[in-house]
Amino acid sequence: MENKLYVYNSKTGKKELFEPINPGHVGMYVCGPTVYNEVHLGNVRTFVSFDIIYRYLKYLGYKVRYVRNITDVGHLTESGEDKVLKRAKLEQLEPMELVQKYTNMFHEMMSIFNTLNPDIEPRATGHLIEQMEMVQEILDNGYAYEQNGSVYFDTLKFNKDYKSYGKLSGRKIDELFTETRDNLKNQDEKRHASDFAIWMKASDEHIMKWNSPWSVGFPGWHLECSVMSTKYLGETFDIHGGGNDLKFPHHENEIAQNIGARGVEPVKYWLHSNMLLMNGRKMSKSDGNTISPYELFTGNSEHVSKGYSPMAVRFFMLQSHYRSTLDLTDQAMQAAEKGYKKLMDAAQVVENMQYPGNNNNTTDIDEKILTILSAMENDMNDDFNTPKALADTFELVNYINKLKDGHLNFKEISIDTFNKIKDTFLKFIYEVFGFRKETAGEDNAMFEGMIELLISIRNEARANKDWATSDLIRDKLKELGIQLKDGKDGTGWSKI
């Protein structure tokens, strides 16, 4: 942990030295999905971005508590309907049945993309008591008012006392007054247009509702994150993450609620990831500019010419910085797929490579390699710059391939340098970047044995200049997805 990690804090708009509140420990909260629908590829980008951050913090040796919630109530559509209820009606499922269905699918997708599970994954409906308690605290402190059974956060009073409403998202409360859309439900109950509901009275036909001191109703969407983050991470914690479209109003309101209830700023570092675009525009279901993860895997979409594997997609995402927009195009995916394959081929090569003999002499090549190795960490320390770290990694790929082909002699580097390449390279590929081998077969001894057998039969044929047999084996294997590669030291193979 002697390295210094800098993170870009949305609250200050600057890169800041990362110093956790409790040395050695990091509390991190990321807004999870609302489970009313199949997970969107854009969501995946956000969760992959924070997966890298989680992984890298762990790599640095921090003990991280990663909390990511599941929103299963209170998230309303523009017309004021509960998203979960609306969808449940459509699919003719119990609300909790629907929530479970999409929660399961979400977990499956996260595992397909090889993201690590959060340490705690709390649900909004599991924290109704705590949410009511916070509503009461805010009321007691005078930053909320009740109106016909609903409770609204008083942004004007809050802003008068703390002068901070709108600070995170750079908004001014006076402007919010005029900008607000006028089609929101219960708008007229609010004192000020920028006020927001923290408890809502439910109508008779509303199914998901609970008894409270104010009405039979349900909590406001922003409340759950305030409650669950502080419950599991404390009144102040280190990192809060989410997509930058949540900055306003969600995160802004979260801060207001926490301060309104407890009087303290909850978050030290706000991290926001940027949007995934497709063909230059934000992915959006309404105008058809969207592709689901499964469509991307199978190629069953007008936007792509073929399917791409989940790890190729992950690689594609890591090739841009999490704070930049990323534009998904078919051409870009093809490039990413090939680059990913090259990287993983090198990983397989270096895994099986041993340094011959024992040489401790170092040359200027050792020095160059050691510079690359430290650059990998330095670049990740610079606000998790995965594209740069990945570029460094490709420089190692070049050295690995040169060693393999004999263009670089092992004697030109020391055994110590070689072991460092192997160790760091594999650590970054598997632990930090979170790539994984995509087919079970690669780890299967019998499968590998059979390939090796075919290769030796083919080599026999080649020795006899029986090109017909030789090419038959090569071509048939290629059809099955195995690419043979004839090299100086015999024939290797890889998955296509």
Add this chain to the structure above:
RNA sequence: GGUCGGUUUGCCGAGUGGCUAGGCAACGGUCUGCAAAACCGUGUACACCGGUUCGAAUCCGGUACCGACCUCCA
């Protein structure tokens, strides 16, 4: 309309006041029975117009275009 961000070589995408990002594609070469892979070499880019500077694609100002947010959104 308001706020913020972007415009980098054929594509994606980093970065920096003077030093090769990287991946993909292209072209030439090495290797190979052929192929693939790998390796070597080639490309000299930073929207436009001004300004600051010994020097700017990088800083400042303006213009154009694009995008996001402005209580559905990762």
